[in-house]
Amino acid sequence: MPPQAESGLLLVVSGPSGVGKTTIVHRVRERLGGRFSVSATTRPKSASEADGEDYLFVSPDQFQRMVESNAFLEHAEVFGRHAYGTPRSPVDEALEQGELIMLDIDVQGAMQVRARMPSAYMIFILPPSDEELRRRLELRGREDEEAIDRRFAEARREIDLATRHDTYNAFIINDDLDRAVDEACRLVEARRGTATIEQ
Secondary structure: OOHHHOOOEEEEEEOOOOOOHHHHHHHHHHHHOOEEOOOEEOOOOOOOOOEOOOEEEOOHHHHHHHHHOOOEEEEEEEOOOEEEEEEHHHHHHHHHOOOEEEEEOOHHHHHHHHHHOOOOEEEEEEOOOHHHHHHHHHHHOOOOHHHHHHHHHHHHHHHHHHHHOOOOOEEEEOOOHHHHHHHHHHHHHHHHHHHHHHO
């Protein structure tokens, strides 16, 4: 099949805070090409983040207008404070052009995407253990103990939800970053190869 006729693939990668999912998504993109869909959020930007690259940082009013205009593929409120959403138009555009487009979203969002786009390929990144996840959250140094406790509790709920439902096609344990990236790339290439054969 000629390359221009290849079908696009929506890759959704999820995992709890601190598990390394964002790094894995960026490494997969470096290796396989495609686009990284940037989520919109109402949470404040940290010093290490760039607007439009890590997230689209918007006000709550802007976010609500986007919800009302059906501009999101999925959206959710996290921890009862901040909202996150995936703008729909860049995803549709990439798929129409036969490209690989990647989303880094939580389990709630992934469930919404699965319902709306059953052909999406979904990977959940797991930590090697609860202890290692807690250690990684602490090493980030971005939050106080109370916030880390909340993120850790939420992470365990996310893992439980992801493993109890059939939303995800594959699970990868990030005990070694290079190995996790290799596995993600292998899975995506296999899926794209299958998708190409079926056309």
